[in-house]
Amino acid sequence: MHDIKRLICIIPNNYKIIFFILLAMSIFLSVAEVVGVSIVMPFITLASNPEQIFNNVYSKAIFDYFSFKSSVTFIIYFGFVLVAFYICRIVYTILYNYFLNKFTFNLFNYYTNALFASYIKLPYAEFTKKNTSNLMRIITNETINLSIYIQNLLMIFVEIFTILLLYIVLLTIDWKMTIILTAFIVFMVSVLIFFLRNKIKTEGAKRASIQSDFFKIVDEMFGNFKLLKFIKNNAKVSENFYKTSLMFSEVNILNNVLSNLPKILLENIGFTILVVIVMYVLFKYDDPNFVLPIISVYALALYRILPGVNRILGSYNTILFLSKSLESIHNELSIKYVIEGGDRIEFKKNIVLDNVTFEYTNGKPILNNINLTIHKYDRIAFVGRSGGGKTTLVDLIIGLYMPVEGSILLDGVKLSSNNIQHYRSKIGYIPQSVYLFDGTVGENVSFGYKYDKKKIIDCLKKANIYDFLATKDGINTMVGNGGIQISGGQKQRIGIARALYNDPDILVLDEATSALDENTEEKIMDEIYKISKEKTLLIITHRLTTVSRCNKIYKVNNGDVKLLKDNSSNE
Structure with missing residues (x-):
């Protein structure tokens, strides 16, 4: 019964x-x-x-x-x-x-x-x-x-x-x-x-x-x-x-x-x-x-x-x-989860973390009372040892997690479950390991969005991989499951093209080049800095060589965030 x-x-x-x-x-x-x-x-x-x-x-x-x-x-x-x-x-x-x-x-x-x-x-x-x-x-x-x-x-x-x-x-x-x-x-x-x-x-x-x-x-x-x-x-x-x-x-x-x-x-x-x-x-x-x-x-x-x-x-x-x-x-x-809404929220000036504290379910704080301001068009790097909390901090900034205490404000408006979807739509995310499914380059770049050939080609050109694909089947080139049929550098470039497809305001690199050799990493970072001139750039890395062109560098360690470099004209 x-x-x-x-x-x-x-x-x-x-x-x-x-x-x-x-x-x-x-x-x-x-x-x-x-x-x-x-x-x-x-x-x-x-x-x-x-x-x-x-x-x-x-x-x-x-x-x-x-x-x-x-x-x-x-x-x-x-x-x-x-x-x-x-x-x-x-x-x-x-x-x-x-x-x-x-x-x-x-x-x-x-x-x-x-x-x-x-x-x-x-x-x-x-x-x-x-x-x-x-x-x-x-x-x-x-x-x-x-x-x-x-x-x-x-x-x-x-x-x-x-x-x-x-x-x-x-x-x-x-x-x-x-x-x-x-x-x-x-x-x-x-x-x-x-x-x-x-x-x-x-x-x-x-x-x-x-x-x-x-x-x-x-x-x-x-x-x-x-x-x-x-x-x-x-x-x-x-x-x-x-x-x-x-x-x-x-x-x-x-x-x-x-x-x-x-x-x-x-x-x-x-x-x-x-x-x-x-x-x-x-x-x-x-x-x-x-x-x-x-x-x-x-x-x-x-x-x-x-x-x-x-x-x-x-x-x-x-x-x-x-x-x-x-x-x-x-x-x-x-199971009833918090319904995430799509109310509009603007990002024209800054993102402010106001006394933000975050902890996982075990109750141990990962970040303690963080105060941080990110201005539009900033290029910010978060460095530190593995497990220090830098990825968690950026996940908070881009709305994957919500703070346990404190607030995240966009142009003075509090980020909440009501407007989180609209905010995330402004973000392009490039992970350390880009997952490509068994399909064409075009299908992988447009993943989650309507397929637009012109936009795909434009994003691939910005990621500096279109010329390589032109020697094969262009945007119809098959990548294999997990991108097994292409190199690591090519896979990351397709990941960059995917992140650019929706023309985001914020571009996030989560250890995106750490698995590449120095030469490939340098080339990809050149391309990222070039295409992010009119975007806010957030970089998570443990290599200081990749963040020399950032105007701010923060060190994240054991729940604390320390400013190491500030060449910003905004502050």
């Missing part, structure tokens, strides 16, 4: 309406199933004993109304009606399955998009706490599992309703035998649920955990592929993957065995029940004309009921196994 509440909570209102329409369709399908079974008995009765047509009030009335010439003609037409009904039922079942699949996979599409949008909008501070392998698992695997979960839930409803209606029909034929039959099947189902429920749910939770490890290992392997080439025989990495793969296989093997157990038991029990019914009917009824129709109806009912019971158990086991998927998606969609 708790899972049902979770499901209702995360299904959007327009899909709830469709859900209830599908429930109504499933009820009609159940009625059609029962009618299909119920009309078999009168057909077989009349076919085996045509004189019964005139002994039954309803069949005689139909015979007289349509003026059939003989009982054989009546039975033939009855057969045609029966066949037509089954054809209509088949068509309806196909349509129902189409709408069911459309509904569940539209929901899958909704959840994947909702989660993707949620992750994109995550505050940076929250994103750093997340395990990306786990996010990938939820957005790709758990969403499809939830679709399967919903399909199985609807299947349980259809099967239960159908079986209940069939039991009502069987009760009208022989209530004693039907009650005994019901009690026996309910007992068997209860025993199976009692022994299997907790085990399957436990294995389902284990499946989710192991699958997350799967993504993590694969992500680590591809992320460190170059490093792996220097590790002899890669035995440890392969061993970890093998162990995880084996555990995943074992969990699924056990789940499949447990899920198929009811089918194996019920098929054999069903045959036994049918034999008992035949013996009971032969013992109770002396007239052979009654035996065949009754046995036929019970056989047909069991033929429908037992697979239905098996499907209920199978669907129930699947729901238990995938309940962790529902829990994961419910938890992700239920």
